[in-house]
Amino acid sequence: MTRSRARALLLTPAGLWYAAMLLMPLAVVLIFSFGERSQIGGYAPGFTLEQYANLPARFAAFRNTLTLAPLGTLASLLIAYPLAYYLAVKVSPKWKTMLLVLVIVPFWTSILIRSYAWIFLLGGKGIPALLAMAGLEDVRLLNTPFAVLVGIVYGYLPLMVFPIYVALEKLDKRLLEAAADLGTPPWRAFVQITLPLSMPGVLTGSMLVFILLMGEFLIPSILGGGKVFFVGNALVDLFLQSRNWPFGSAVAVGLVVVMLVVVGLYTRAAKRFGVGRDDAALM
Template sequence: MTTAALKEKRRQGRWNALLLAPSGLWYLMLLILPLIVILVYSVGERAPTGGYQAGFTFDNYLNIGARWTAFKNTLLLAPTGTLICLLAGYPLAYFLAVKANPRTRLFLLILVVVPFWTSFLIRTYAWMFILGGRGLPHLLELIGIEGVRFINTPFAVLVGIVYAYLPLMVFPIFVSLEKLDKRLLEASDDLGASPFATFRQITLPLSAPGMITGCMLVFILLMGEYLIPQMLGGGKVFFIGNALVDLFLQSLNWPFGSACAMALVFIMMVTVGLYLKATRATGGRDVSLM
């Protein structure tokens, strides 16, 4: 490489570094440094009056089992909610991308987005009424079915999860399906393949990146969910997010709360690693919206 080419390469590198500096500083201040603070807190001790006291111990990590119920609920209901969103969202995304009339597709997409126009809190309150004693259980009583209880149960939490996060599953799958070359479907049909075989061998594999991305978007957000379990679970079905709020704001046990938070971060790192591996396995056709 000539001297002029080396100089040009260095100059381009300096310009790239300068352009990346603002976002890099933002990333450092809002993500890396807070994580370092939480990590330091997690090996500290609880002060006598609450909060953080300097120290070095791994007892907080050894005591994570004390919050096993919160971890169990999260690790059970978050994947379950993600799976339900996938099963409900894929047919809807398929209809919008493949079957819907192009002239009405935009209107249908707007209908999917409409719930986001309303406050998340208000929508959750609406489900509290629907699933509460004066909602669906009352209607069931009118037709002779008594003793049915929805609110403050895992079922209520799952309903709130699917309602709130279904659009986040639909859009990545829709983007993936919309990019699908329709000529492949026509060729499969011309060669005599059944609709199911065409879907299984062409549509489903090529839409896998959208499915993976949608699952990641929903699952990561659900792992930190607080409001839905708090309102629809009524304190009986709580996630790690609810446990962290209790540890930081009620018990004032910041070191133990930090250890639980770092455990959650570790789970997320493993999940993202699996996501990247799965994305590479699908040929790198990433349709991530993040």
């Protein structure tokens, strides 16, 4: 058997799975987006661009998603990087495993339960009550973009920590020792050595969090109280409530296009910072 035939034979199962589980559903959504809503809801065959012309009607959902998803990714990064750096560089090996387990512990419970816990913390008897005791009255946190941002950071922080931790764990400590021997200040060694070498983990973690946030609907629904809509919430409403499948499909196609643009930018940045196959495997 030639090498090309062997490669094709090995790739056939994965290719069939990819076509059945990704390409075919996307093709169905694309076809639905050009159709019309039937009188009883759902899909009626047709070919029209009316659904795409109505996309501005869901501008608020796209605006909230494209605002809070990058902010949530950035906030997660700012919190995760020091934590990952501490775990990878400062912690002794005997404590490292236990601390890594503690980072994973929140994933042992449902995101639904954890989000409901934040309802109490951000509600009138939680943090606002403590602020009122300090003299700051009538502070409203729940059902706001801030509450959604807090839930996002809390829910997705571990996904940002681990890729950065893996990148920092592979860092050659001798480079930092050599920089110290040459009299380089710690902050400059971090900027010139640690940060550039950890960029593959930063990019991978940011992409993991951002892509998942683009389709998020549970956290905005619970902590946003129906006042902070993401595209995911709009899709749930269009497919399950109003049963406007063609318009929902058009919204989904618009979301996929945005995500393809982001993935394209990630690919360019990954090449710039030299993300190799081992780093790409984290995706």
